[in-house]
Amino acid sequence: MQQLVRTIALAYSNLPRPHRVMLGSLTVVTLAVAVWRPFVYHPEQNPVVKNIELDTAQLRSLLPEASEPIDQPAPEDDIPQDEIDQKVAGEEGVHEYVVSTGDTLSSILTQYGIDMSDVSVLAQQNNELRNLKIGQQLSWTLNDAGELQRLTWEMSRRETRTYDRTANGFKATVQTQQGEWRNSVLTGKLDGSFLGSAKAAGLSTAEINSVIKALQWQLDFRKLKKGDQFSVLMSREQLDGKSEQSQLLGVRMRSNGKDYYAIRAEDGKFYDRQASGLARGFMRFPTIKQFRVSSNFNPRRLNPVTGRIAPHKGVDFAMPVGTPVLAVGDGEVMIAKPSGPAGNYVAIRHGRQYMTRYMHLKKLLVKPGQKVKRGDRIALSGNTGRSTGPHLHFEMWINQQAVNPVTAKLPRSEGLSGKDRSDYLATVKEVIPQLQLD
Known part of the structure; x- marks a missing residue:
């Protein structure tokens, strides 16, 4: 064997240099191909599965960007009530709306967070709802899951149509008054x-x-x-x-x-x-300029850890600490104080139907009972309370129901x-x- 190796080595050394380079390169490539074996996946084999548990902080990092914990609770403080705020018997949980110029069934209901799939089914099964007229009144109730349970449409003083949720969509009934x-x-x-x-x-x-x-x-x-x-x-x-x-x-x-x-x-x-x-007219945004939305309004948002509904009843605007926060409309300050997870917090009542709330503020510039005008500075934005980054949490409520501040139909004074x-x-x-x- 040794004699054979010596003979090959002698023959190799007697070759011209270009031939030796070529032969050496071919030898290296041949050895590489012989050693390399690609992995072949065989479907019939059982794969190895490993569960990796993530804590809440790690899970949060995998979610779409937001500015506050997904289980952020609302302030515990209730807006001070008086006898004028009392509800009519049987009215609890009922939301009302008067149809205005440009309104459609979809634009009305979705601003209150009602799922578009419910609106689509309702409209497809009841084509007459595509013909809403200015001045007509809609009212509705939701079930415990936040889904549309009943819609009432007062077409005129004599005719009212009611649409109730069933297993197959919505059932319509017509009531005519003869008085x-x-x-x-x-x-x-x-x-x-x-x-x-x-x-x-x-x-x-x-x-x-x-x-x-x-x-x-x-x-x-x-x-x-x-x-x-x-x-x-x-x-x-x-x-x-x-x-x-x-x-x-x-x-x-x-x-x-x-x-x-x-x-x-x-x-x-x-x-x-x-x-x-x-x-009184309202501003759409509570700041001089519009900032990026870091977390949208979503009353049916699910907590990925618990699987339970954790509503986000406002909109988060990412902004530098110290940005002036403005009252979006004329009103009276009802609350201005620290409030646990909400941080420094302001609530303003506008008339008797509208309320706005501003959270995670750095500094409060108003006091309870103070009258404010649209555009007045009420606070400086911050990162107080339970917050993962500097931002302003802004809410708008109409008739004690949270609505999407970005799409809500705001009162206008013309x-x-x-x-x-x-x-x-x-x-x-x-x-x-x-x-x-x-």
Whole structure:
């Protein structure tokens, strides 16, 4: 064997240099191919599975970017309530909306976080819902899972359609009222609270709530004084001698010698005697410039660890610590203090239907009870409380229901114009003489 090796080596060394290089290269390649064996996967073999447990922090790093823990609880503080906030019997959990220009069933319901799949099924099974008209009222309830349970559509004062969730979608029922509508004027003078005085004048709790909503931007009902007067024009449906339903047509309130009016237009909204809007306009964002959204509104968000619903009732804006935070509308500061996981926290009530909340603030610039205007500085943004990065958590609530601040239909203060204004002013001429005070 050794003789053979010596003979090969001698022959190799006697070859010209180019031949030796070529032969050596071929030898190396041949040895490499002989040694390398690619892995071949055989499906019939059982794979080895290994479960790797991740803690909450590790799992969080795999989720879409956000600024606060996914199990972030809401502040424990409830907004201070008074007797004017009380709900009508059977109204708890019911959400209401008056159809406005440009509204569709989808745009209305999705801003409240209702799943688009429910909206699609409802619209596909009931084509008439594609023909909503300005001034009509929608109301709905949700089940415990946050899904649409019932939708009620008041098409007119005489016809109401109800859509109830079933195993196969939504079942529609139609209710037609056959009563006679009559107008009546109710007057009163404050002797104690407005609620008690209005009931003494013959108004129901639902009718009182409608009066408060109509005048909410002009008056603070908690500050009315003894001797203040009011006159209310109601249209009531009478059936077999009983009042089945009612609609507020106009109201006049005299407080400290000044008269305040709100009169209903065909669009279902209330305006003053000159057809000017009563609502105060809102800004869309609570900052001078728009910042990146780091976590979206999602009332049905699931906690990936527990599998339970952990609602995110607002929007997170990623912004540097110390960014000025602005009130999005005129209102009164209800809360301004540290609040555990929410950090430094401000809540502002706008009228009687709207509320905004601002969390994780660095510094508070307002105090409870303080009146603020749209655009006023109320705080500096921060990273306080349970937060994984500098950001502002911003919420908007309408009728005690959280809505998506980015898509919600915000009140606007413009008045009527053109034919709508002419028709309204004709109505004013009929309503005002009826709103007499004692």
